Amino acid sequence: MNLRHVETLLAIADVGSFAAAAERVGVTQSAVSMQMKALEEELGARLFDRTHRPPVLNDTGHGIVARARELVAAAEAMRVQAAGETLRGRLRLGVIPTAATGLVPDALARLAKRAPDLQLRIESGLSADLLRRVSQGALDAAVVTETARLDRGLIFQPILEEPLVVAAPAGATGTTARALLRRLPFVRFNRRTGVGRVIDAALRQQRIAVAETMELDSIEAILAMVGRGLGVAVVPAGSVVGPVAEAVRTVPFGDPPVTRRVGLIERERAEPSPVRTVLLEELRRAARLPTGPPTS
Numbered sequence: 001m002n003l004r005h006v007e008t009l010l011a012i013a014d015v016g017s018f019a020a021a022a023e024r025v026g027v028t029q030s031a032v033s034m035q036m037k038a039l040e041e042e043l044g045a046r047l048f049d050r051t052h053r054p055p056v057l058n059d060t061g062h063g064i065v066a067r068a069r070e071l072v073a074a075a076e077a078m079r080v081q082a083a084g085e086t087l088r089g090r091l092r093l094g095v096i097p098t099a100a101t102g103l104v105p106d107a108l109a110r111l112a113k114r115a116p117d118l119q120l121r122i123e124s125g126l127s128a129d130l131l132r133r134v135s136q137g138a139l140d141a142a143v144v145t146e147t148a149r150l151d152r153g154l155i156f157q158p159i160l161e162e163p164l165v166v167a168a169p170a171g172a173t174g175t176t177a178r179a180l181l182r183r184l185p186f187v188r189f190n191r192r193t194g195v196g197r198v199i200d201a202a203l204r205q206q207r208i209a210v211a212e213t214m215e216l217d218s219i220e221a222i223l224a225m226v227g228r229g230l231g232v233a234v235v236p237a238g239s240v241v242g243p244v245a246e247a248v249r250t251v252p253f254g255d256p257p258v259t260r261r262v263g264l265i266e267r268e269r270a271e272p273s274p275v276r277t278v279l280l281e282e283l284r285r286a287a288r289l290p291t292g293p294p295t296s
Contacts (some may be wrong), residue, residue: 001042001071002035002038002039002040003071003075004025005035005036005038005039005042006039006071006072007025008021008025008027008035009030009036009047009064009065010065010068010072011025012057013062013065018032018036022154024283025155026150026154026156026268028146028264031175036048037083038155043064045060046060046061047060047061047064048083053099063074078105079141080287081100082182088118089237089275090119090120090121090139090140091118091121091141091275091279092121092123092145093121093123093131093140093142093230094122094123094125094134094142094143095122095123095124095142095143096124096125096126096142096143096144096145096193096194096262097124097193097217098195098219099262100218101219101239102238102286103143103159103160103262103283103287104122104283104284104286106203106286107279107286108120108282110285111249111278111282114273115278118275124227125131125142126190126194127144127145127193127194128192128194130144130265131154134265134266134267135151135153135294136168139274140262140273141265141266141279142263142264142265143263143264143283144262145195145198145261145262146260146263147167147194147195148149150265153267154260154263154266154267155267155268156264156265156267157263157266157280159262159263159280159284159287160261160262160284161260161261161262162236162238162252162259162260162261163236163253163258163259164195164198164202164235164253164257164258165234165250165251165253166234166261167178167223167226167233167234167248167250168180168232168248168250168251169226169247169248169249170227170246170248171229172249173183174269174280176251177251177253177285178208180251180256181232182208182209182210183232184231184232185231185232186211186212186213186214186232186233187213187216187225187226187232187233187288188210188212188216188233189216189222189233189234190215190217190236191215191263192217195236195260196217196261199256199258202253202254202258203234213230213231214230219235219239220244222235222246223239223240223244227247227248228247236260264276264279264283265278
């Protein structure tokens with residue numbers, strides 16, 4: 001049984017359509033359709049109700065999803081176990097600034113314990129630049145905000161979906177995101193960053209006019225400005241940690257909350273790298289840990 005086909009089936013179950021699954025696994029929608037037809041032929045059963053547009057999982061399809069997850073998890077565990085002494089060498093990893101303060105350090109600390117002989121080189125940058133460097137082979141992988149379009153030959157492995165919040169000075173008046181954003185000067189994330197584009201699109205969609213005073217690409221600088229009472233910002237919830245959390249308060253941004261997806265970008269290969277398999281495992285484990293203070 002082709003494990004890639006099983007992984008694609010799980011992607012469809014997770015995101016609900018062939019088109020969205022194609023984006024997640026990094027292939028075309030027609031390739032997803034071909035994979036599912038091949039899987040159905042191999043199993044000797046139909047997994048989808050194709051009278052719906054787009055096709056949806058039927059009862060048989062839903063029934064095998066849990067077994068499929070067990071199969072993929074077992075295969076991943078086998079790869080990690082078989083790697084053993086191969087968890088060494090060099091890993092060149094790119095990291096967006098908003099993931100460099102919590103998620104990535106937690107994951108790399110555990111990776112270092114599992115692979116003490118692994119040589120790590122970490123570079124910070126904006127998502128677009130990191131994507132280009134991975135595509136060119138200058139980086140082995142990168143932690144980035146999901147982009148609407150992905151260059152051919154790259155795959156996006158999701159790590160977490162993170163809500164965005166409005167961060168305001170602790171003493172600021174206003175109980176809603178809209179009130180705070182309209183009343184206070186706006187400290188904007190650089191629109192060339194992945195999260196900056198998500199924020200800009202959400203502001204336009206919600207028709208919130210802001211009085212922009214700064215545009216920065218450092219999460220630390222943005223939160224420092226907010227903490228000093230110089231304005232309000234929209235930031236990933238997990239970034240409001242440490243001493244700065246005492247100087248700001250947060251409220252949800254959007255209803256339902258606006259989110260950004262963070263994942264690991266790497267070049268598509270026939271066989272997965274044991275090191276990157278373990279890295280992805282640790283990143284997803286770190287993403288499940290509680291981060292940041294509760295919103296108020």
